Amino acid sequence: MTADHLPAPAPERTPETGKFWDATTEGRLLLARCDRCDAVIWYPKTYCSECGGLSVSWIEAAGTGTVYSFTVAHRGPGPFGEAVPYVIAYVELAEGPRVLTNIVGCDPGQVSIGHPVRVVFSDTGQGSALYRFELSTTSPSPGQPDA
Amino acid sequence: MTINARAWIAGVFEHPRREIRDRSIPQLHAEVALGALADAGLDVADVDGYLCDSSAGFGAISMADYLNLRPRYVDSTETGGSSYLVHVGHAAAAIATGRCQVALITMAGLGRSGRAPSARSSGSPEAGFESMWGMSAISGYALAAQRHMFEFGTTSAQLAEVKVAASLHAQHNPHALLRNPVTVEEVLDSPVISSPLHRLDCCVVTDGGGAVLVVSPEVARDLGRRSVKVLGQAEAVKHTGNGRLDLTFTGAAYTGPEAFAQAGVTPADVDYVSLYDSFTITVVQTIEDLGFCEKGAGGRFVLDGALVAPEGRLPFNTDGGGLCNNHPSNRGGMTKIIEAVRQLRGEAHAAVQVPNCEIALAHGTGGSIGTRMGSATLILGREDA
Numbered sequence: 342m343t344a345d346h347l348p349a350p351a352p353e354r355t356p357e358t359g360k361f362w363d364a365t366t367e368g369r370l371l372l373a374r375c376d377r378c379d380a381v382i383w384y385p386k387t388y389c390s391e392c393g394g395l396s397v398s399w400i401e402a403a404g405t406g407t408v409y410s411f412t413v414a415h416r417g418p419g420p421f422g423e424a425v426p427y428v429i430a431y432v433e434l435a436e437g438p439r440v441l442t443n444i445v446g447c448d449p450g451q452v453s454i455g456h457p458v459r460v461v462f463s464d465t466g467q468g469s470a471l472y473r474f475e476l477s478t479t480s481p482s483p484g485q486p487d488a
Numbered sequence: 489m490t491i492n493a494r495a496w497i498a499g500v501f502e503h504p505r506r507e508i509r510d511r512s513i514p515q516l517h518a519e520v521a522l523g524a525l526a527d528a529g530l531d532v533a534d535v536d537g538y539l540c541d542s543s544a545g546f547g548a549i550s551m552a553d554y555l556n557l558r559p560r561y562v563d564s565t566e567t568g569g570s571s572y573l574v575h576v577g578h579a580a581a582a583i584a585t586g587r588c589q590v591a592l593i594t595m596a597g598l599g600r601s602g603r604a605p606s607a608r609s610s611g612s613p614e615a616g617f618e619s620m621w622g623m624s625a626i627s628g629y630a631l632a633a634q635r636h637m638f639e640f641g642t643t644s645a646q647l648a649e650v651k652v653a654a655s656l657h658a659q660h661n662p663h664a665l666l667r668n669p670v671t672v673e674e675v676l677d678s679p680v681i682s683s684p685l686h687r688l689d690c691c692v693v694t695d696g697g698g699a700v701l702v703v704s705p706e707v708a709r710d711l712g713r714r715s716v717k718v719l720g721q722a723e724a725v726k727h728t729g730n731g732r733l734d735l736t737f738t739g740a741a742y743t744g745p746e747a748f749a750q751a752g753v754t755p756a757d758v759d760y761v762s763l764y765d766s767f768t769i770t771v772v773q774t775i776e777d778l779g780f781c782e783k784g785a786g787g788r789f790v791l792d793g794a795l796v797a798p799e800g801r802l803p804f805n806t807d808g809g810g811l812c813n814n815h816p817s818n819r820g821g822m823t824k825i826i827e828a829v830r831q832l833r834g835e836a837h838a839a840v841q842v843p844n845c846e847i848a849l850a851h852g853t854g855g856s857i858g859t860r861m862g863s864a865t866l867i868l869g870r871e872d873a
């Protein structure tokens with residue numbers, strides 16, 4: 342199963358998130374970081390929801406993380422119903438945020454909490470790409486899930 | 489100022505039907521309003537406060553018109569399935585400060601026959617980052633269940649005990665959508681919808697609704713009907729916390745301590761609980777967060793019939809709850825209040841009536857424990873408690 346297996350609906354864009362989505366078409370995952378307190382902000386906003394700072398910069402994420410939680414969906418809304426079973430997960434990015442996403446490119450039975458993952462992109466065909474994740478080849482150390 | 493014993497619930501009504509194709513949502517609001525007024529022995533003209541959800545047009549404005557009310561206090565606070573427990577707290581505060589004397593709260597919906605308003609995703613700030621992954625309501629709760637299992641060793645068989653207890657209660661409720669008792673094995677054998685949750689871990693989807701009347705102590709005293717005291721209420725929003733979401737607890741961890749402090753009681757004083765049961769995991773996490781057991785011990789707590797009335801350690805959802813009886817329009821908060829009032833009035837079904845029930849707790853959850861939620865805890869006392 343690859344990222345292409347799942348529908349890739351175009352996300353809603355706002356004036357604040359256009360740059361984030363533009364970068365995904367170049368295979369880059371951007372994160373908003375506060376210039377004042379250095380907090381990484383998720384979901385992306387152009388103000389800091391930690392300290393209230395109004396100056397925020399885009400940084401490029403490493404694109405790596407671990408599975409914080411996951412579920413294998415055997416029913417799905419709309420076109421996802423044709424793609425079951427598929428994996429929905431929270432991935433904890435190396436930079437800290439836990440982001441909702443899909444795990445793709447593997448048998449759903451291989452996914453486990455704590456497993457390292459890396460980002461892949463699914464083109465929506467509408468000027469954006471969805472950040473999804475594949476399992477990294479390195480297995481998680483037993484008894485050492487995520488941080 | 490606290491609301492403790494400054495407001496009373498004098499009337500409740502649960503729509504008896506579960507699939508309703510011959511009524512509009514506003515008409516259901518009217519039917520449950522009239523039902524609660526009749527239960528209390530009050531008239532429409534007595535109502536001077538009105539609270540409702542956003543299911544009908546312009547909320548309280550549209551519905552005050554439909555019901556021909558002249559409220560001096562209105563509130564359409566929308567926190568999903570927890571809204572109605574929030575409304576009781578707001579109504580109690582309004583009564584305590586003299587804003588009104590008779591506050592009517594109504595809820596109605598047609599979730600089963602497919603006329604529920606569509607989920608509000610478009611325009612919500614999170615939609616651009618959450619609506620593309622094939623998430624359904626059950627998937628959000630499944631994510632929380634999976635993490636709870638990982639952290640605390642909770643099992644699917646433990647979650648199933650919640651459904652089993654609800655089904656044992658529902659067999660006595662002639663209005664319940666599902667009246668057949670089920671076993672742990674039957675829950676585990678039902679299809680996995682979103683792992684680790686099975687079909688029988690999910691609540692029912694129904695049409696219907698309910699209403700509650702919150703009144704001043706003076707009004708309650710003059711009624712011929714047993715009322716129950718509002719002892720404490722707390723509400724909160726628990727959300728993703730700037731992307732540092734912790735799936736192992738719910739907003740009940742915020743509202744429980746505050747509601748207990750207001751009421752001047754502890755979890756050990758509670759005789760009956762109506763716990764929000766959109767899914768079995770919702771109940772297990774809420775039990776922990778409200779302090780009925782240690783964090784992480786909820787799965788073990790629900791074993792051995794702990795939730796089964798009347799003899800269990802913590803009798804819950806004696807109407808069959810959302811898991812078996814009624815979850816109108818995907819919102820279980822109103823029915824949670826109503827069954828707690830029945831218990832305190834001694835009017836639950838005889839087979840599940842908790843003996844000498846003096847203190848009851850109702851808890852509501854709105855949204856998803858997998859992302860963001862409204863939470864509300866309401867503590868009620870018997871008339872003479």
